[in-house]
Each structure stands twice: as C-alpha cells, then as structure tokens.
Amino acid sequence: MNPSRLICSMAALVSAAAAQAQTSKPNVIVIMTDDVGYGDFSCYGATRMSTPHIDQLAARGTRFTDAHASASTSTPSRYAFLTGEYPFRRLGTDVAAGNAGMIIKPEQFTLADLFKRAGYATAAIGKWHLGLGSKTAQQDWNGQLDQTPADLGFDYSCIMAATADRVPCVFIENDHVKNYDPSAPIQVSYRQNFEGEPTGKSNPELLQLQPSHGHDMSIVNGISRIGYMKGGGKALWKDEDIADSIASYAINWIEERVNMAKNAPHCRKGECDHTRRSEANLPFFMYLCTNDIHVPRWPHARFAGKSPMGSRGDAILQLDWTVGQITAALQRMGIADNTLIILTSDNGPVLDDGYADRAEELAGSHRPAGHWRGGKYSAFEAGSAVPFIVSWPAGKVPQGKTSRALVSQIDAMRSLAAVVGEQLADSLGIDSRDHHRTWLGLSSKPRNYVVxxxxxxxxxxxxxxxxxxxxxxxxxxxxxxxxxxxxxxxxxxxxxxxxxxxxxxxxxxxxxxxxxxxxxxxxxxxxxxxx
Missing domain, CATH: 3.30.1120 (Arylsulfatase, C-terminal domain)
Structure with a gap:
C-alpha cells in the first residue's frame, strides 16, 4: 500500500469524530451493473420480464430518466466514476485486457479516498476492469500483486481482474488470488497460447457455449475467453456461481462490520485492540460491481430458462436477485434506513457481444435501450444513457419519484462529498460537480450538459x-x-x-x-x- 494512504487510513481509524460517524453519516453502496440498458428493468418499461427487487428499490427512492455514464464502454466509464475525471483526459483508459497494469494511479484521488477522508471503511467487490499491478503483463498471479484497490483507498477488495470473458478467471482478494491452488500455478498471456492448451478456435467440441465472434482463446469451464490462461485449479470461478459469490462476498463483509460494531462496546479493556474498536464504529462505502449482464451469460440453474429472452433475460433475473439479496441483508442487519444505495450501469446494452446465446433472436419486443438509439460502444444516446436509481429510505430521498433531470455519473465525487460533509480542493475530481440535491431527488435542476x-x-x-x-x-x-x-x-x-x-x-x-x-x-x- 502507498505509505501516505496507510497513514491516512490509520488516522481515520483512531479519529474520535470518525468513531461517531455511524450516527450521523449514511452507509453508501454503489451497485454498478454491467452492460444494462435503459430499458432492461420493468421499472424502466420492460414488459417481457419483471425485476421486482430493483422496482422496489426505485419505489423507495428516486428514479432518473436522463442519466448518463461518461463513456459507452466499461473501463473508461468506471475510471470516470471513481476519479471524477473524464477518461479522454488520460491515455490508456480504453477497454482493458485482463493483464493490464492498474489504470488509476496510486497518487490519484478516488471516490474511495473521499470516503476514507470522511471516516468511512471502504470495500470494492465484484468486477473491477481497471487493471492490477504496477506493470502490464508482469503481474505475479501466484504471489502478491504490487498494486491493487488498496492503493486507491479501498480497505478491502474481492474482485475480478477484468470481465468474465477475459482471463484470468479467478477472484483476487486484496492482493492475492482467492483460494489459490499451488498445484496449478497460473499463467496469463494476451499474446500467445501456452503449449498444449486447447482453445475455442481449435477445439470447439470442448465448448458448452460457442463464440459468435472473437472469444475463441483459452477454454475455462467449457467457455472460451479473450486471452490465454493456464492453471488456476481450485481458484477458478464457476460461471454459474459468479453472482452468488459476489453477493456473498459483499454481505459477508457488511455482516462482519455489523457484528464488530455489536461486540466492540462489550470488549473488556485489553481484550480487543483499539483499531478494531474504532473501525467497528465507522460507516461504510461499498463499490459493488455485478458481473451481470455481461457476457458470457451463464446464469445459475435457479435462473436458467426462467426468462423468455434466453440467457440474457435469465441474467437480468439473476441481477435482480442479487439486488434483493443485498437489500434483504441490510434489512436483516437493521441498517437499511441508514444506507444510501445508488444503482446504475457502466454503459448501455448489447445483445450479441461475442457468444452464440441467441440474445438477438430471443429479444422479441424487448428494447434493451428503451427509446434511445444505439447501444454499447456507440456515440448515440443508448451508449451512455443508463438506469439510475437513488434510494435512501430514511426520509432523505423522495419515495417513488421520477426525475427527468439530466445527470451524469461524473458527478459522483462531489455530489457524494456533499452528502458526507466533505469539501474538496479544485484540483480533485476536476470534472465532477456537486449536484447532490438533484441526485437525492430534492431538486429538479439538471446539469448544463454531459459529455x-x-x-x-x-x-x-x-x-x-x-x-x-x-x-x-x-x-x-x-x-x-x-x-x-x-x-x-x-x-x-x-x-x-x-x-x-x-x-x-x-x-x-x-x-x-x-x-x-x-x-x-x-x-x-x-x-x-x-x-
């Protein structure tokens, strides 16, 4: 970890003000979905399926009809959201390979840094796609990664390096591969295959899901990917379990914090350390990134075949379930009323994005982009027009409101800074603006423009x-x-x-x-x- 960040983290933990933050500041969860279009949820007009948990989130908050990501692809969009800086200002913010070095630099101020400054515990869970390690293609997947979300202000992370269709197909917990299997050391390359390893192009008979374009390199779990990988063993994810894993990693981290808070006041002197007692009283910020509904769409058996729109529709149902798991956990733990949830997507929708899952054929009358034109990758509106729901049940956000205000994800930095009572220097989050009253549904003032x-x-x-x-x-x-x-x-x-x-x-x-x-x-x- 960057030494300056470590000092800031320690200071936040021992701060008396931070110790009382839970009573005055909300927990904040950003649910960043993947490739979800404006029209993919029933609360946004979808009629061929129902998303009851997401609809309930909208009913308990404000739903925006003119919200925009800062890019029509994943990596630059996420870069902008976490830094408050447009991706065109930095070279190398294009869609990242799975072995890309970390794109956000440790010295950059991030959304997680903002929350650390405000006395929060922070976590990143799920899809990352912003690079890992200090140098591209030189990561030690079998040891310790030298740059991770910890260098960007996150206390804890359990993430996918890139996307489900890119190797390596493992979760990384903090700075090591989760469930690492020493009997199957990991090798990753985006240049050439490893000798003797089958690929989707050469061995289609081994596939349970055929590629439609690209995505024909290394085979993991019967699905060929972008890039080449060897090894992994017990650490390899199972595609049908990715949503369950992400939900459980998120809920487990929150539960651990809640249990710490419950037990900390009862610690006798000397029985639990000061840092742990202080940390227990901190509110939390979670950047929770689902894999759904990105390709390959291979949902759990609970959802497979449940939608008339094939695996893409099944993945939307699985995403809705994930949201339901999170909101139910917050209710069960008694912290729902003090938790601000923002649900959105990194960019617009795509049907055929590299696998023969019949998404185009089975879409029927469903319009994933709603009334917008274009889709993922596009300069047209559907590339960046995304669902955007802000829910805070404690009377802070109007319930069941629909806002037509023009808003942009780039404003997360300064809008959330205002929510948690932090002021930022002009040099930080340079493209972000404070629109927190609009985000909270308290004003209809739109942004002057979005790019x-x-x-x-x-x-x-x-x-x-x-x-x-x-x-x-x-x-x-x-x-x-x-x-x-x-x-x-x-x-x-x-x-x-x-x-x-x-x-x-x-x-x-x-x-x-x-x-x-x-x-x-x-x-x-x-x-x-x-x-």
Missing part, C-alpha cells in the same frame, strides 16, 4: 434539449460483430432530444448557431492536456 466518450475515443455533448455528435471518421456499424450503430459520420449531427424527435432527424444545417455553440463548448472540455 460521453465512444469506443473510438470520440466525444459527444448533450444538453437537456440538444445532442451534438462531432464529425467522426469510422464505420456506421460496430465492425467486429455487435449489430449496433456507432453514430459516426463525416458530417456534424445535431438532434433535438425533446418531444418525439430523439436522434432521428439531423438538424445541424437548420441550427448552425447551436452547432457552433456546442462545438465550442466541447472544444473547451477537450483543451485540457491528456495525462
């Missing part, structure tokens, strides 16, 4: 009324397989987002002054040098 980065790093801008996409070279459709419009054209695009027009009629020629105004605003955002 979002497509898969080719082009950036578009959106105001409450207008969407401007800069002239961009590139194919009209995502070229490697997904049937998704990119939004790339050689001419400027301007769309009126009010009324029924949406992104259907390009009005750039009709409103040149608006095009110029938005183009200038976007250039101001892009002027800051990349780091």
């Amino acid at each position: 979002s980065m497509a898969y080719n790093r082009s950036v578009s801008i959106r105001t409450p009324q207008w969407k401007y996409i800069v002239p961009t070279k590139g194919p009209a459709m995502v070229p490697w397989g997904p049937h998704i419009e990119t939004g790339f054209t050689s001419t400027a695009q301007l769309y009126n987002m009010r009324g029924k027009q949406g992104e259907t009629t390009n009005m750039a020629e009709k409103h040149p002054k608006i095009v110029k105004q938005l183009d200038e605003q976007l250039k101001k955002e892009l002027e800051s040098p990349q780091r």
Whole structure:
C-alpha cells in the first residue's frame, strides 16, 4: 500500500469524530451493473420480464430518466466514476485486457479516498476492469500483486481482474488470488497460447457455449475467453456461481462490520485492540460491481430458462436477485434506513457481444435501450444513457419519484462529498460537480450538459434539449460483430432530444448557431492536456 494512504487510513481509524460517524453519516453502496440498458428493468418499461427487487428499490427512492455514464464502454466509464475525471483526459483508459497494469494511479484521488477522508471503511467487490499491478503483463498471479484497490483507498477488495470473458478467471482478494491452488500455478498471456492448451478456435467440441465472434482463446469451464490462461485449479470461478459469490462476498463483509460494531462496546479493556474498536464504529462505502449482464451469460440453474429472452433475460433475473439479496441483508442487519444505495450501469446494452446465446433472436419486443438509439460502444444516446436509481429510505430521498433531470455519473465525487460533509480542493475530481440535491431527488435542476466518450475515443455533448455528435471518421456499424450503430459520420449531427424527435432527424444545417455553440463548448472540455 502507498505509505501516505496507510497513514491516512490509520488516522481515520483512531479519529474520535470518525468513531461517531455511524450516527450521523449514511452507509453508501454503489451497485454498478454491467452492460444494462435503459430499458432492461420493468421499472424502466420492460414488459417481457419483471425485476421486482430493483422496482422496489426505485419505489423507495428516486428514479432518473436522463442519466448518463461518461463513456459507452466499461473501463473508461468506471475510471470516470471513481476519479471524477473524464477518461479522454488520460491515455490508456480504453477497454482493458485482463493483464493490464492498474489504470488509476496510486497518487490519484478516488471516490474511495473521499470516503476514507470522511471516516468511512471502504470495500470494492465484484468486477473491477481497471487493471492490477504496477506493470502490464508482469503481474505475479501466484504471489502478491504490487498494486491493487488498496492503493486507491479501498480497505478491502474481492474482485475480478477484468470481465468474465477475459482471463484470468479467478477472484483476487486484496492482493492475492482467492483460494489459490499451488498445484496449478497460473499463467496469463494476451499474446500467445501456452503449449498444449486447447482453445475455442481449435477445439470447439470442448465448448458448452460457442463464440459468435472473437472469444475463441483459452477454454475455462467449457467457455472460451479473450486471452490465454493456464492453471488456476481450485481458484477458478464457476460461471454459474459468479453472482452468488459476489453477493456473498459483499454481505459477508457488511455482516462482519455489523457484528464488530455489536461486540466492540462489550470488549473488556485489553481484550480487543483499539483499531478494531474504532473501525467497528465507522460507516461504510461499498463499490459493488455485478458481473451481470455481461457476457458470457451463464446464469445459475435457479435462473436458467426462467426468462423468455434466453440467457440474457435469465441474467437480468439473476441481477435482480442479487439486488434483493443485498437489500434483504441490510434489512436483516437493521441498517437499511441508514444506507444510501445508488444503482446504475457502466454503459448501455448489447445483445450479441461475442457468444452464440441467441440474445438477438430471443429479444422479441424487448428494447434493451428503451427509446434511445444505439447501444454499447456507440456515440448515440443508448451508449451512455443508463438506469439510475437513488434510494435512501430514511426520509432523505423522495419515495417513488421520477426525475427527468439530466445527470451524469461524473458527478459522483462531489455530489457524494456533499452528502458526507466533505469539501474538496479544485484540483480533485476536476470534472465532477456537486449536484447532490438533484441526485437525492430534492431538486429538479439538471446539469448544463454531459459529455460521453465512444469506443473510438470520440466525444459527444448533450444538453437537456440538444445532442451534438462531432464529425467522426469510422464505420456506421460496430465492425467486429455487435449489430449496433456507432453514430459516426463525416458530417456534424445535431438532434433535438425533446418531444418525439430523439436522434432521428439531423438538424445541424437548420441550427448552425447551436452547432457552433456546442462545438465550442466541447472544444473547451477537450483543451485540457491528456495525462
């Protein structure tokens, strides 16, 4: 761990003010789902399936209809959420390989650092996809990783290095592979296969789920992945158990904290250490990232075949179950009323994202992007328009409210800082703005504009009324397989987002002054040098 972070952590633990924080500050859980579209939940209009636990979360809070991620792909979106800095400002924030070095640098201030400063215990659970270790492709998967979420302000982490379709297919607990099996040392490469190891391309007969495009390298659990891996043994995850594992890791950590808090006051002098007693009284922040509904979609038997939309629909049901497990645990432990929950997605939806799971064929009338155009990877709205629910049952957030305010995930840093009573220097979270009253449903004030980065790093801008996409070279459709419009054209695009027009009629020629105004605003955002 970075020494300065260790000193800050120790100071937070022994602080008298922090010891009393539980009584005045809420616990905060961010549930970051994966590749979930605006229209994938029944509270957002889905009719071919029901998501009762997520719907209940919305009923106990405020649901936003115009919320945006900062990118239409995972790694840059998560980078922006945790740092308050747009991903286009830093090189190397594209979709990360499973053996990428850590993309957020230890010296950067993060959302977890904010909560540590405010006297919170912090945890990261589930999908990470922001790199691990100080150097790409040089991680010691069989020993100790030298850079982890601990260097970014997280006290505890139990994470997937990248995504379920990328190796290594193991969970990492803090700085070691969880359940490490010394009889099966782990080797990982994104350059070449290991001698004698089967692949999806060469050995399709070994697969229980066939790839549709790419995803034909190393085989783990009968599913071929991106990248090459050898070993793992007992540490390898089982795809059908990933959701159960993530939920249990999260609940176990919370339960441990609650039990510590219950037992700490009864410790006799000398029987339990001061740090543990202090830590027990801290509120907590959890960054909880589900694997669902990212590919490969291989849900548990409890959900397999339960949706008319195949495994993608089953994965949505599994995601809803995960949310239900978390909220039920909070109720059981008696801390639900003092826990602020934010549920959202890292980017928009995709149906065929590399596996032959019939997601496109079985979607039927279901529109995963809702009324938005495009999808994951895209410059169109569905690339970044995501579900966004804020729930805090203790009377702090209006119940059952629908907000049409334009909001952005980039504002997590400063909005949550305001919620927990922290002030940040201008040099921290440089793109984040305080919109906590809007996030909490207490105001309808929208953001003046949001910006979002497509898969080719082009950036578009959106105001409450207008969407401007800069002239961009590139194919009209995502070229490697997904049937998704990119939004790339050689001419400027301007769309009126009010009324029924949406992104259907390009009005750039009709409103040149608006095009110029938005183009200038976007250039101001892009002027800051990349780091």
